[in-house]
Structures are given as structure tokens and as C-alpha cells.
Amino acid sequence: MSLEFDTLFTFHPLKPNASAGCSSNFRKFVGRKTVVKMPVSYYFWPLMAFLRKEIKKSGTYLSICESYRNEAGKVQRRVLRHLGNANDYTNESLERIGRQLIEMVKGPTPELQNIQELSRFNYGFPLVLHQLLRLYDMDALLRRLGRKHKLSFSLLQNLLLMLCDRFNDPLSKLGSYNLQNEYIGLGQGVELQHIYRTLDLLSC
Numbered sequence: 075m076s077l078e079f080d081t082l083f084t085f086h087p088l089k090p091n092a093s094a095g096c097s098s099n100f101r102k103f104v105g106r107k108t109v110v111k112m113p114v115s116y117y118f119w120p121l122m123a124f125l126r127k128e129i130k131k132s133g134t135y136l137s138i139c140e141s142y143r144n145e146a147g148k149v150q151r152r153v154l155r156h157l158g159n160a161n162d163y164t165n166e167s168l169e170r171i172g173r174q175l176i177e178m179v180k181g182p183t184p185e186l187q188n189i190q191e192l193s194r195f196n197y198g199f200p201l202v203l204h205q206l207l208r209l210y211d212m213d214a215l216l217r218r219l220g221r222k223h224k225l226s227f228s229l230l231q232n233l234l235l236m237l238c239d240r241f242n243d244p245l246s247k248l249g250s251y252n253l254q255n256e257y258i259g260l261g262q263g264v265e266l267q268h269i270y271r272t273l274d275l276l277s278c
Contacts, residue, residue, distance in 0.1 A: 123154060133161040138178075154178065199238040200259035207234070219275065231261050232272040247273075 128135045136157040144150055155178065157171055207213050207230070216229040238257055239250045251266040 126153075133159040136160050138175075194256070195258045196238070196242065196256055197258040199242050200234055200257050203234055203237050203241070204259070223275065225271075227265070227268040227271075228261065229272050229275065232264055232269050233276070235260055235264050236269065236272075 123138055123140045126137050126139045128137070137153050138155040138157065139151050139153050141149055141151050155174055158167065163171075204213075207216075213230050216233065220227075220229045235250055235254055235257070236247070238260075239245045239253075245253065247269050248266065251264065251269060254260065254264050
């Protein structure tokens with residue numbers, strides 16, 4: 075017989091105990107599928123970690139704990155990690171706590187050194203502005219205008235690029251053309267001549 079459960083759960087085997095209020099049926103936990111073979115004569119209790127807060131005169135102390143049942147079927151509590159006095163937290167201590175929490179789930183994390191930014195991309199402006207244009211049916215209007223003039227490029231794409239720069243950091247048309255790769259969601263590359271052509275058509 076098998077039991078499926080989420081691997082974030084901790085399971086503790088117990089012998090059958092009628093006083094514990096359990097039946098002989100297996101409990102099924104559906105999550106990431108981990109199949110465990112076990113005899114029917116054992117019960118498995120799911121254990122979940124929780125945050126405990128202790129208020130003392132010196133401050134508020136936090137710790138990560140979990141409840142479990144011992145072999146006698148009694149509920150007990152154990153501390154997985156002490157997080158210290160919350161009143162004394164600094165940026166460095168919070169960073170250390172974050173690493174400890176990650177280590178509890180994934181194991182030790184390597185120290186990150188000599189980090190430098192290689193590139194930065196913006197997807198928010200194209201996403202929001204595109205939705206605004208769709209809200210007022212401007213995208214359909216621009217497509218009709220493109221078909222009317224038999225254009226080989228997208229008026230919507232060119233307008234989006236110019237609007238993104240207008241809201242983000244106003245640039246010349248040449249500047250918009252040179253920095254278009256900083257945006258995600260604009261589609262294929264925009265040509266400089268098409269930007270000027272778009273302005274001509276919209277000004278008519």
C-alpha cells in the first residue's frame with residue numbers, strides 16, 4: 075500500500091492507538107508525488123512548522139517550531155531555529171535569518187561575492203500601456219490604419235515604444251530607437267525610419 079504526500083510535510087510513525095482517535099485507513103496528502111511504502115499497522119501524522127512569539131521584558135523573541143507526536147501519541151513541540159530578539163533586527167540579521175530559512179528547505183547556500191549587474195529590462199511600461207490602448211480600442215484603430223496604408227510595420231509597436239519612453243524617461247526618437255532593447259514585450263525590433271513614419275501618419 076502507498077501514501078502520496080507533499081514533501082514539505084514531516085511524518086512521524088506511530089503504532090495503532092485507539093485512544094488517539096485514528097482509524098486504520100491511510101491518510102492521503104496530495105502534493106508533489108512522493109510514494110512511500112509502509113505497513114498498514116503504522117500511522118503517519120503530518121507535522122507543520124510555525125512561528126512562535128515569546129514576549130519578555132527584554133523584547134519579543136521569535137523562533138520556528140513544530141509540533142509532533144512522540145511514540146506514546148502525545149503532542150510535543152520542538153524548536154527548529156531560534157530567530158532572536160525581533161527588536162534588535164538589523165538588515166544584516168534579517169539577511170542572515172533569510173539564509174537560515176533557505177538552508178532549512180534547500181540546504182546550505184553559497185556565499186555570493188563580487189556581484190554586478192549585467193543588464194536590466196523593463197516589462198511594466200509595455201504591459202500597462204498596451205492594456206490602456208486596448209481598453210480604448212486604440213490597438214484596433216492602429217491596425218486598421220496600418221492596413222489602409224498597406225504598411226509593412228506595426229504602428230502599435232512603434233507607438234508603444236515612444237509612449238514607454240515618454241512615461242519612463244523622455245528621449246529623442248533616436249534615443250528611443252537605440253534603447254528599445256531595454257523593454258520586454260514590444261515584439262520584434264523597431265526601425266528608426268518606421269518611428270518617424272508613425273509620427274507622420276498620426277499627425278495627419
